[in-house]
Amino acid sequence: MAVVDPLIELRGVNKHYGALHVLQDVDLTVGRGEVVVVIGPSGSGKSTLCRAMNRLERVESGEIVVDGQPLPDEGKALARLRAEVGMVFQSFNLFAHKTVLANVSLAQIKVRKRKKEEADRRSRELLDRVGLAAHAEKYPAQLSGGQQQRVAIARALAMDPKALLFDEPTSALDPEMINEVLEVMRQLAREGMTMVVVTHEMGFARSAANRVVFMADGRIVEDRTPEEFFTSPRSERAKDFLSKIL
Ligand code: ADP
Ligand code: MG
Numbered sequence: 428m429a430v431v432d433p434l435i436e437l438r439g440v441n442k443h444y445g446a447l448h449v450l451q452d453v454d455l456t457v458g459r460g461e462v463v464v465v466i467g468p469s470g471s472g473k474s475t476l477c478r479a480m481n482r483l484e485r486v487e488s489g490e491i492v493v494d495g496q497p498l499p500d501e502g503k504a505l506a507r508l509r510a511e512v513g514m515v516f517q518s519f520n521l522f523a524h525k526t527v528l529a530n531v532s533l534a535q536i537k538v539r540k541r542k543k544e545e546a547d548r549r550s551r552e553l554l555d556r557v558g559l560a561a562h563a564e565k566y567p568a569q570l571s572g573g574q575q576q577r578v579a580i581a582r583a584l585a586m587d588p589k590a591l592l593f594d595e596p597t598s599a600l601d602p603e604m605i606n607e608v609l610e611v612m613r614q615l616a617r618e619g620m621t622m623v624v625v626t627h628e629m630g631f632a633r634s635a636a637n638r639v640v641f642m643a644d645g646r647i648v649e650d651r652t653p654e655e656f657f658t659s660p661r662s663e664r665a666k667d668f669l670s671k672i673l
Pocket of ligand 2: 473474475594595
């Protein structure tokens with residue numbers, strides 16, 4: 428779909444794992460302030476696509492451009508890029524032996540070179556924003572899964588990212604905790620954060636996405652508004668997928 432102000436652009440991106448062609452000529456543009464929800468069957472390449480966007484995976488061909496800059500290969504430029512395109516994983520990845528506050532402050536100090544006091548102040552603001560101000564001194568194991576995922580979101584926000592990638596952020600959560608995480612994500616969307624969200628939460632896709640990208644077998648098969656996608660999917664693959672999950 429046509430995008431007015433591109434922030435993330437992938438053009439002709441290809442990647443294999445051995446004989447498996449996991450990203451096949453992928454073209455995708457994510458506009459500034461847009462929420463793009465990526466859906467598709469397991470193994471279709473959604474995680475690989477996300478990981479390629481902040482260079483956790485190398486691609487073999489094609490271009491990936493973030494805010495006008497080609498994705499750097501390594502070094503400081505790559506660290507900066509990773510800070511600008513934050514990622515939230517299914518598995519939270521918090522440091523178990525550090526407090527919630529320290530988890531949110533760590534990369535601010537190491538990557539953003541903030542002083543501890545400044546980082547902690549920012550961390551407390553963000554913990555407040557995700558509803559966890561009272562839990563700053565606790566350790567991850569003392570929190571529920573939903574709370575831990577909100578800490579991971581605060582940690583990603585602490586880098587002042589230009590965009591956030593979410594790879595199935597609620598898939599590891601008990602059902603009653605899914606909404607508290609989606610609500611934080613909806614709030615970010617309303618505030619204009621650029622977001623790419625891989626999820627099976629179709630309610631979120633319908634209500635929060637500007638566009639739905641449907642992937643199958645390493646290809647982007649559909650890229651449309653949620654309204655169009657959910658009411659009249661064009662491809663057999665999407666029809667089949669939707670008939671199984673809706
Ligand atoms: P999705 O997130 O849509 O489930 P993935 O991007 O994780 O899909 O994986 C796409 C395909 O690539 C799958 O068949 C998966 O088994 C394979 N794959 C993913 N990561 C690796 C890897 N590191 N090495 C080999 N194959 C992989
Ligand atoms: Mg995945």
